Amino acid sequence: xxxxxxxxxxxxxxxxxxxxxxxxxxxxxxxxxxxxxxxxxxxxxxxxxxxxxxxxxxxxxxxxxxxxxxxxxxxxxxxxxxxxxxxxxxxxxxxxxxxxxxxxxxxxxxxxxxxxxxxxxxxxxxxxxxxxxxxxxxxxxxxxxxxxxxxxxxxxxxxxxxxxxxxxxxxxxxxxxxxxxxxxxxxxxxxxxxxxxxxxxxxxxxxxxxxxxxxxxxxxxxxxxxxxxxxxxxxxxxxxxxxxxxxxxxxxxxxxxxxxxxxxxxxxxxxxxxxxxxxxxxxxxxxxxxxxxxxxxxxxxx
Amino acid sequence: xxxxxxxxxxxxxxxxxxxxxxxxxxxxxxxxxxxxxxxxxxxxxxxxxxxxxxxxxxxxxxxxxxxxxxxxxxxxxxxxxxxxxxxxxxxxxxxxxxxxxxxxxxxxxxxxxxxxxxxxxxxxxxxxxxxxxxxxxxxxxxxxxxxxxxxxxxxxxxxxxxxxxxxxxxxxxxxxxxxxxxxxxxxxxxxxxxxxxxxxxxxxxxxxxxxxxxxxxxxxxxxxxxxxxxxxxxxxxxxxxxxxxxxxxxxxxxxxxxxxxxxxxxxxxxxxxxxxxxxxxxxxxxxxxxxxxxxxxxxxxxxxxxxxxxxxxxxxxxxxxxxxxxxxxxxxxxxxxxxxxxxxxxxxxxxxxxxxxxxxxxxxxxxxxxxxxxxxxxxxxxxxxx
Numbered sequence: 001x002x003x004x005x006x007x008x009x010x011x012x013x014x015x016x017x018x019x020x021x022x023x024x025x026x027x028x029x030x031x032x033x034x035x036x037x038x039x040x041x042x043x044x045x046x047x048x049x050x051x052x053x054x055x056x057x058x059x060x061x062x063x064x065x066x067x068x069x070x071x072x073x074x075x076x077x078x079x080x081x082x083x084x085x086x087x088x089x090x091x092x093x094x095x096x097x098x099x100x101x102x103x104x105x106x107x108x109x110x111x112x113x114x115x116x117x118x119x120x121x122x123x124x125x126x127x128x129x130x131x132x133x134x135x136x137x138x139x140x141x142x143x144x145x146x147x148x149x150x151x152x153x154x155x156x157x158x159x160x161x162x163x164x165x166x167x168x169x170x171x172x173x174x175x176x177x178x179x180x181x182x183x184x185x186x187x188x189x190x191x192x193x194x195x196x197x198x199x200x201x202x203x204x205x206x207x208x209x210x211x212x213x214x215x216x217x218x219x220x221x222x223x224x225x226x227x228x229x230x231x232x233x234x235x236x237x238x239x240x241x242x243x244x245x246x247x248x249x250x251x252x253x254x255x256x257x258x259x260x261x262x263x264x265x266x267x268x269x270x271x272x273x274x275x276x277x278x279x280x281x282x283x284x285x286x287x288x289x290x291x292x293x294x295x296x297x298x299x300x301x302x
Numbered sequence: 303x304x305x306x307x308x309x310x311x312x313x314x315x316x317x318x319x320x321x322x323x324x325x326x327x328x329x330x331x332x333x334x335x336x337x338x339x340x341x342x343x344x345x346x347x348x349x350x351x352x353x354x355x356x357x358x359x360x361x362x363x364x365x366x367x368x369x370x371x372x373x374x375x376x377x378x379x380x381x382x383x384x385x386x387x388x389x390x391x392x393x394x395x396x397x398x399x400x401x402x403x404x405x406x407x408x409x410x411x412x413x414x415x416x417x418x419x420x421x422x423x424x425x426x427x428x429x430x431x432x433x434x435x436x437x438x439x440x441x442x443x444x445x446x447x448x449x450x451x452x453x454x455x456x457x458x459x460x461x462x463x464x465x466x467x468x469x470x471x472x473x474x475x476x477x478x479x480x481x482x483x484x485x486x487x488x489x490x491x492x493x494x495x496x497x498x499x500x501x502x503x504x505x506x507x508x509x510x511x512x513x514x515x516x517x518x519x520x521x522x523x524x525x526x527x528x529x530x531x532x533x534x535x536x537x538x539x540x541x542x543x544x545x546x547x548x549x550x551x552x553x554x555x556x557x558x559x560x561x562x563x564x565x566x567x568x569x570x571x572x573x574x575x576x577x578x579x580x581x582x583x584x585x586x587x588x589x590x591x592x593x594x595x596x597x598x599x600x601x602x603x604x605x606x607x608x609x610x611x612x613x614x615x616x617x618x619x620x621x622x623x624x625x626x627x628x629x630x631x632x633x634x635x636x637x638x639x640x641x642x643x644x645x646x647x648x649x650x651x652x653x654x655x656x657x658x659x660x661x662x663x664x665x666x667x668x669x670x671x672x673x674x675x676x677x678x679x680x681x682x683x684x685x686x687x688x
Contacts, residue, residue, distance in 0.1 A: 267464050268465070
């Protein structure tokens, strides 16, 4: 029932969720809630298709990453510099992302909902693994972004737990006053956390357009930005946990698409990430522990 | 000294009014940049919008029709904010409200309209309350943040409504014009007794001939009445006082003997009930059935409506009509200037962001002025003491 093909499909579904969840971890660990990730994925997917259409797939990915980062910069300015409510800013950015993307799509491609077809990066066959019978479908014809994503999981883990940057990022998310007293630039760290989250979400959107579909389609992110938030919470704000949660949600999407389990309707698979998240934040199974200062603005005393 | 303080509070009030206006102006400016980018003259476009909106009777009616769901969603969000809760779940609440209203609307046969219609409306409110119930209980009992749970509830609602439309109540007995078209993916049509009448008849008695293609219905005056009722409750009733006290400072409210938990619970359920009304103007006044293309996004625009109104119940009426004005205007500039309607979506987003930034800037300015004044006061007192 669940063969190698199925798993390969599940991994393809996992990538955009996982990338965005890794980004979300950076923002939240620095103390900023980013529910604008969905919007950052949307601009990422459109501008990646635009870049790939004109300059090739690699440029496309870069365009997507930059678009996500640019929108994140607005979020950082609003929440860190102007100290407005994180949720309000995120809601506004999602609306702005949706509006500007349709606007740009109409003006550039003369269609509101799709871009022309674009080239993908050359797929990779992982040597040796692609000949093992069971793993073969997972290891052949793989997008380089898939490999990059899993590398980023461990890179994120290393950065957060081993580097000075990671330590400072977590410090401003847990106790900004203390971090400030110790000479950490709270504002710079939070800007960094938010912008990194936008770069990751932009790449996730770019992956969807350039690698997964080969074009931009309106609504292609399908709320994955929110599923990524769910994955981050479900994974208890850590990269490895987020990977596990994203794989679970990716598998559930793959199952839903293929209608493998016939007696469970498609819509119930779609609900799964959200239901699980409510269960987790409701503390029904385990206690979730967000960074202590998340969602609050920091103001320097005089 | 006293006089100076009075001018201060007067100026402060003026400044607070200035924030929404500044935000609107800024949004129009950003919209103008987008218009310039596609080679349109922003002034020309905005002028066309005003002319199209204000010179035709069908435009006026359409503005009010489009503002109707936004009044309810703005009120729902504003009530939440007043008690210190962020109801970002209006979106899901109105979907479930529309689902329940639709089921009651097509399944209860043989009732007179004066029983059936109120039942349908109540079902909508009940649906919204139901969807608000879990998040607030999880918040009060388990400390789960309502923003996260209501976002998740929104997506569950989308999927659940889709499931009910496609798998449970799919209308398989649709009459087709012979060999033409394909069946819609929708639930059965509501009975006539469940439909909200339009205001044409009433307006005719006033001598106003509203064109037939405008669907302005009685939910609009109902929304205004509700806003006024909420305003009175908030500022004249004991419950309204408690609600504001809990929203302002829950710890102080608790000390003052207010049951903050119960106030939060009831206020959030009230917010959910209001949210349950959001989709009904479209459902009972226009479509007459629930299908997979039922309008999304009113819940999020409601956040913009409430913020721009600074959570004032009466202000919500004005800002909802303003958003109705923008949306109707979008149709006009699309038809006459070839400007994508999505310009308005961009405007909505920019308005949300710029209003909160503008409020913040005004607050800083006021605080700095007060500090300066206090310092001056101190030096003056010292000078007097010498």
